[in-house]
Amino acid sequence: MQLDKQQKRPRKSGATMRPGLRSLLAKVLAVVIGAALLVVGFAVSLVMLAVILGAGIVVGGFVWWKTRDLRRQIREQAIRPQQTHDEQVRERAGQRMDTAALPVLRIAACRSDTRVATTPLAIFVH
Template identity: 75%
Template sequence: MQFDKRQERLRHSGATMRPGPPSLLAKVLAAVIGAALLVVGFAVSLVLFAVVLGAGIVIGGFVWWKTRDLRKQLHQQAMRARQTHEQQVHERAGQRMDIDGVVEDVEFHDETRQK
């Protein structure tokens, strides 16, 4: 029963306290608080961006430093594969390549053919 009385009192007091249009002071205060929140949010996002960017640079530098030997090995392996491929192409064309990559013309004679 007391619960019903409280609810009725709350409804009654809420109905009589209708808010009117906001005053000029309330509007100015709302604008100032909104602008301050925007500035603070922008500042926080800049700090967060700087932290993430710094962490990315540090992690990227660490990975780059740790994989430098692997990259060097892969580069040497690719160069050897390229030289081997070039030698095979020149041999098929009847040319010979020396160690420095200079191509010499080679003539083949087919001695199996009979006249």
């Protein structure tokens, strides 16, 4: 490669590179083309994002729609044991109230000092 003696730059294919209007035009054109490529790339990425999100919503809605009966069955199965547990607790609490309340009421009625209550039920008696 030979150097141009006037400008001390390498020659390209036998022609000298001249600074001036052409190099400025090339730089401006490079900036414009680069900016245009960035804008186009950004627009394409936005379109791809919209398409992917739309497809995800459609697939998610389809799965949600097809599994609605299964979700209803699971919900009903989860409620049944809770209802039976609550019923059993009520029955046991009712039995305890029936058997345990009577002695407490008798003890509270027999006490001469009514200011001191030993059980919570004795408070409600007086």
